[in-house]
Amino acid sequence: MLLLGTQRINEQGHLEIGGCDAVELARQFGTPLYVLDEATFRQNMRDYRRAFDKRYPRNEIAYAGKALLCMAVARIVAQEGYDLDVASAGELYTALKAGFPPEKVVFHGNNKSLFELHMAVQHGVGRIVVDNLLELEMLERVAAEAGKQVSILIRVTPGIDPHTHRFIRTGQADTKFGLNIRNGYALEGVRRALALPHLRVKGIHCHVGSQLLDTEAQERAVKIMVDFMHTLRKQLNYIVEELNIGGGLGIRYIESHQPPTFEEYAERIVGVLTQQLERRNLPYPTLLQEPGRALVGEAGVTLYTIGAIKQVPIHQPPGTRTYVAVDGGMSDNPRPQLYDAVYTALVANKANQPADTVVTIAGKHCETDILIRNVAIAQPEPGDILAVPSTGAYNYAMSSNYNRFPRPAMVLVNAGHAEVIVERETLDDLLAHDRIPERLRSEQPVMERA
Numbered sequence: 001m002l003l004l005g006t007q008r009i010n011e012q013g014h015l016e017i018g019g020c021d022a023v024e025l026a027r028q029f030g031t032p033l034y035v036l037d038e039a040t041f042r043q044n045m046r047d048y049r050r051a052f053d054k055r056y057p058r059n060e061i062a063y064a065g066k067a068l069l070c071m072a073v074a075r076i077v078a079q080e081g082y083d084l085d086v087a088s089a090g091e092l093y094t095a096l097k098a099g100f101p102p103e104k105v106v107f108h109g110n111n112k113s114l115f116e117l118h119m120a121v122q123h124g125v126g127r128i129v130v131d132n133l134l135e136l137e138m139l140e141r142v143a144a145e146a147g148k149q150v151s152i153l154i155r156v157t158p159g160i161d162p163h164t165h166r167f168i169r170t171g172q173a174d175t176k177f178g179l180n181i182r183n184g185y186a187l188e189g190v191r192r193a194l195a196l197p198h199l200r201v202k203g204i205h206c207h208v209g210s211q212l213l214d215t216e217a218q219e220r221a222v223k224i225m226v227d228f229m230h231t232l233r234k235q236l237n238y239i240v241e242e243l244n245i246g247g248g249l250g251i252r253y254i255e256s257h258q259p260p261t262f263e264e265y266a267e268r269i270v271g272v273l274t275q276q277l278e279r280r281n282l283p284y285p286t287l288l289q290e291p292g293r294a295l296v297g298e299a300g301v302t303l304y305t306i307g308a309i310k311q312v313p314i315h316q317p318p319g320t321r322t323y324v325a326v327d328g329g330m331s332d333n334p335r336p337q338l339y340d341a342v343y344t345a346l347v348a349n350k351a352n353q354p355a356d357t358v359v360t361i362a363g364k365h366c367e368t369d370i371l372i373r374n375v376a377i378a379q380p381e382p383g384d385i386l387a388v389p390s391t392g393a394y395n396y397a398m399s400s401n402y403n404r405f406p407r408p409a410m411v412l413v414n415a416g417h418a419e420v421i422v423e424r425e426t427l428d429d430l431l432a433h434d435r436i437p438e439r440l441r442s443e444q445p446v447m448e449r450a
């Protein structure tokens with residue numbers, strides 16, 4: 001059984017998260033329900049930072065808001081003294097409305113709009129990570145109009161293929177992100193940026209991929225980035241002040257996942273970084289990072305109510321498959337379908353009973369939305385509460401209204417208290433943006449006049 005963070009089995013034999021009985025949470029707030037464990041999220045932020053602080057004091061960490069962002073989350077991130085990585089006007093707006101300090105925001109995107117650049121410059125966003133040459137020109141104009149100097153990082157592509165799902169690799173040579181180091185575009189980008197009067201080039205950025213379960217790709221990226229720092233000094237006489245290596249550290253979705261601990265990760269990354277800097281005789285830059293999943297992923301649990309259960313004969317291998325349907329599915333968690341993501345589950349109201357029944361968990365959408373294949377849980381019955389751990393990152397963030405499902409609520413649990421931080425969408429919320437043109441209101445089609 002995968003019990004993460006503050007999760008435990010209480011005296012009733014129920015799953016408990018943040019001191020709250022999961023069955024009680026489901027009863028009080030309804031299902032599907034996203035539960036965010038505040039203590040685990042905060043502890044992860046502190047542990048991650050401590051692991052780096054003690055090995056490389058010149059470092060700064062941004063939480064990657066794309067993993068999970070709402071105003072309450074932005075407040076927690078602010079209280080923990082983290083920076084915040086945003087990737088759209090919507091994420092930036094959420095941060096600003098939550099009172100997140102704009103100077104601690106890092107703004108990302110491979111195709112930022114003029115609107116987004118204006119918004120970022122107007123609000124005094126701390127760093128803009130420039131992805132391409134068009135953006136460089138646009139941003140120079142926006143900054144000039146605003147009469148401001150804007151601090152930027154140049155996103156570069158180290159040309160590395162990490163071992164992770166192809167949809168979440170970003171640092172390989174064949175990618176839409178950043179400027180390629182190998183073909184000289186990255187060097188050209190920095191050269192041009194240095195000539196622009198309203199941009200202050202603070203350094204370079206890369207991100208190789210997500211859900212990385214070893215440090216190998218990230219170590220290679222660090223080495224390539226330091227080599228590039230060396231090139232920049234040699235070719236342009238430019239010294240990188242800030243080196244941003246993105247995020248990417250993986251988490252435990254199932255028991256067999258064994259990502260490096262924060263300590264192991266920091267040891268390896270800082271080891272390679274300092275070794276390479278010494279080798280190139282380069283001054284130590286500020287190390288910036290942007291972990292998302294590693295901080296918030298294991299802090300999230302989704303609760304569902306079990307409905308229909310079906311036994312279906314199968315031929316390979318011969319036997320029966322038990323389909324257990326829950327009251328959510330791909331609208332609250334599209335990851336199994338998008339990335340073949342794996343999860344485990346437990347019956348929250350039978351957490352102390354043996355997990356001896358192998359079932360397939362299905363969603364309730366009008367297609368085959370399997371959430372989990374062949375998972376062993378306690379004997380399920382309609383009305384049981386199913387808990388799916390490690391759903392803190394990229395679940396609510398990627399949720400949709402497919403089949404016009406209202407999005408679930410999210411509650412923040414801590415020391416036995418639960419507070420709603422995202423309200424459950426109502427059926428009327430689904431209609432809030434619908435409009436019926438007048439001519440469609442009559443019973444018959446209104447014929448167009450010639």
Ligand code: LLP
Nearest residue numbers: 064207210211246247248290291292293394
């Ligand atoms: N920085 C940049 C520039 C990124 O593109 C990403 C993730 C991160 C930081 C944070 O990565 P993390 O530490 O969370 O791995 N929707 C996918 C994940 C996409 C990640 C995209 N970029 C999923 O559900 O697995």
